[in-house]
């Protein structure tokens with residue numbers, strides 16, 4: 001056990017965390033290797049073109065054909081993934097004590113996800129196909145506006161419309177915690193309209209907290225698992241960190257970056273969407289827009305890897321900023337305690353390789369955050 005881990009893990013917990021990291025990493029390697037092999041096989045056999053030809057026998061309308069094509073692909077790939085998801089939830093997470101999901105909740109979630117996916121995905125894909133047909137090369141500008149509107153609406157209504165389909169949200173009851181959070185909110189002039197508790201414990205013992213709402217009305221959502229394991233002071237410090245994201249405009253910045261990103265993506269898509277060679281490469285004999293969307297999905301991967309790196313870089317910087325805000329307006333030592341507990345409860349890796357962090361982490365590793373908090377606490381006191 002490294003010296004820095006003392007005070008976070010005891011010897012047994014540290015060993016458990018290493019085992020968990022090892023098992024998870026191995027499993028995710030197997031899953032992605034399997035899915036890569038499957039994709040390559042389908043490409044090699046011209047499976048996408050075959051599916052398109054098979055469906056065109058039954059569906060003549062171009063937009064409906066695209067919806068059927070993606071619907072079948074989505075359901076097939078999800079069914080293939082079910083054994084992996086079951087193993088991850090009911091074997092790995094179960095073994096390490098995280099899993100609280102029942103088989104019933106698991107499949108009910110799937111069903112709701114299918115319905116929601118059919119509704120939202122179908123609508124967006126339908127609009128895209130219609131615009132491509134009607135506007136040809138300039139479809140991307142109008143579709144960009146549609147997507148932007150969709151992202152803003154989702155941001156505004158996620159907590160009120162989507163979340164209640166999967167979880168129960170109840171207002172935080174009156175008491176010391178509510179008073180403490182409200183007192184802090186008033187102190188930093190935060191427009192808090194309501195504090196909700198979500199039954200995260202229905203699925204996992206892992207904890208979280210987040211904000212929702214873009215404009216003046218802010219809601220904070222705390223996981224019941226978070227409230228269970230932390231003192232009021234620690235929860236106020238976590239809340240202060242979230243307020244930091246708001247005060248430093250990270251949420252708006254993230255939304256703007258996503259909008260720019262999707263604009264760039266759609267522009268590149270517009271250069272490729274009418275290329276007959278792409279359809280042929282996937283096994284068709286003529287231009288098919290939905291096949292080209294699949295081809296674009298593959299070809300765009302290296303670009304999205306680079307933009308993902310950039311987004312992670314910004315996100316990690318924002319985390320340090322939000323921590324700094326929490327230290328200066330609430331209690332830095334309590335924040336450090338809360339982060340330590342969260343890390344230990346989630347069995348997170350204390351010593352990830354810096355290159356892995358650079359590629360994959362949206363949050364800085366715990367020890368880096370603790371060191372930065374220590375510096376800030378020294379400045380304040």
Ligand SMILES: [Zn+2]
Nearest residue numbers: 241245319322
């Ligand atoms: Zn954060």
